[in-house]
Amino acid sequence: MRIKSMLAVGIVVSTVLISSCKKNAQTVTTEEKTGYQGQGKSPVVPTVDKPIQKQWRGVWAFNDSTTFFSNKFDGARLNGVAYDGDDHYTIWVTAENTPINVSPWYAFQVWSNKPRNITVQLNYQDSRSRYYPKISVDGKNFKPIDSTNFxxxxPGEGEFGIKAAPESAELTISVTKEPTWISAQELYTSTVVQEWVDSLSQKPFIENYPIGLSKEKRTMYLMEINQNKDAKKGLMIISRQHPPEVTGFLAMKSFIETISGDSELAKEFRKEHAVFAVPLMNPDGVDNGHWRHNMGGIDLNRDWQNFNQPETRNVRDFLVEKDKDYDFVFGADFHSTWDDIYYPIDTTVTGKKGKIIFDWIENISERLPQKKTNVSASDELDPTMVSSKYLYVNHGMPAIVFELGDNTSRPFLKEKGKVAAEEIMKLLMEQ
Ligand SMILES: [Zn+2]
Known part of the structure; x- marks a missing residue:
């Protein structure tokens, strides 16, 4: 009897074990599949100029000229406003041209001589409400709009992608005589980026110089972090090919600040490494409030094969020149998407040389276990169309597209940029 019951217990236990193993196996599989999995292969698209619709800039006046909406500032996007009665307004946001990636950027100001609460409905051309609105009273400091006012x-379906976003959004805004800014993400226009670059360039080993003009003749700047003019190893960092991708920019900013910082690690690293950064690849797109493209109507991150656009050509020409003096050992292009994800080039094509990228991802993940980030490696080098492939194929640098989520918390973005910088410095110094 006793044996039997023990056996029974034994059986029960093993069943539990088996089912828990199975469950674990399933859990592991599910875990592997959670998180943003990344987009598929990018189709080859022509990159010769396409016409864009320039945004009409001005002020919309309503209610006997007591309530105003404006898009007269850098980074703004507001294409139409209508008054619907009862303090309700409808706003239209449209893209610079189509077809286009669904990153419906918007930014506008609103004010009224008659302070009160108004309701504003945001609508997007063939798109949905991807970006949770940010609000500011000075145009500099933005925070997410209070959820009770959203x-x-x-609502959409699923976890990631445009289908998961609501079709539109209605905001309640307390309008006053002073303008309130409403924006898809924090505003980092060419002026704001330049202020940051200028402040860092106070350091004796950081230089900032023009590398050419954009389509609309804005100056494109390159930041060079170069402590030791005998340094022979180079890193290439770019960001903001796509205007709304502010979270990628914020991680890049922290990455650059860490490498230029006062830590022993950074000082040691800079003895042998120079860093070249173009923090704002698409200044026209950013200042014109574009969803994706430059003033040539083109996705710059499809132009690293044919170089039809001045912005990509400027960086290419710079690199071809610098490659004569430097051995480029690392390249990163910072972007934003539905959630944090890494797009490296698979070691099946980059071999031993490209392994550093994977070691780096592993080290970052170990230090930041609070947010699991998927890796989606590409095993094709041709065409070079996207920046990371151009950097690897033409300049031999292990390279990555480093993507941050649109909604990744801002303190975490900063921490991730810092950790990413520390870990790449360590790995490159071990080489
Ligand atoms: Zn992007």
């Missing part, structure tokens, strides 16, 4: 209209 209503999603026709």
């Amino acid at each position: 209503k999603a209209i026709n």
Whole structure:
């Protein structure tokens, strides 16, 4: 009897074990599949100029000229406003041209001589409400709009991608005589980026110089972090090919600040490494409030094969020149998407040389276990169309597209940029 019951217990236990193993196996599989999995292969697209619709800039006046909406500032996007009665307004946001990636950027100001609460509905051309609105009273400091003032209209389905976003959104805004800014993400226009670059360039080993003009003749700047003019190893960092991708920019900013910082690690690293950064690849797109493209109507991150656009050509020409003096050992292009994800080039094509990228990802993940980030490696080098492939194929540098989520917390972005910088410095110094 006793044996039997023990056996029974034994059986029960082993069943539990088996089922828990199975469960574990399933859990592991599920875990592997959670998180943003990344986009598929990018189709080859022509990059010769396409016409864009320039945004009409001005002020919309309503209610006997007591309530105003404006897009007269850098980074703004507001294409139409209508008054619907009862303090309700409808706003239209449209893209610079189509087809286009669904990153419906918006930014506008609103004010009224008659302070009160108004309701504003945001609508997007063939798109949905991807970006949770940010609000500011000075145009500099932005925070997410209070959830009690946000209503999603026709919520989406699933976790990631444009289908998961609500169809439109209704915001309640307390308008005063002073303008309130509403924006898809924090505003980092060419002026704001330049202020940051200028402040860092106070350091004796950081230089900032023009490398050419954009399509609309804005100056494109390159930041050079170069402590020891005998340094022979180079890193290439770029960001903001896509205007709305502010979270990628914020991680890049922290990455650069860490490498230029006062830590022993950074000082040691800079003895042998120079860093070249173009923090704002698409200044026209950013200042014109574009969803994706430059003033040539083109996705710059499809132009690293044919170089039809001045912005990509400027960086290419710079690199071809610098490659004569430097051995480029690392390249990163910072972007934003639905959630944090890494797009490296697979070691099946980059071999031993490209392994550093994977070691680096592993080290970052170990230090930041609070947010699991998927890796989606590409095993094709041709065409070079996207920046990371151009950097690897033409300049031999292990390279990555480093993507941050649109909604990744801002303190975490900063921490991730810092950790990423520390870990790449350590790995490169071990080489
Ligand atoms: Zn992007």
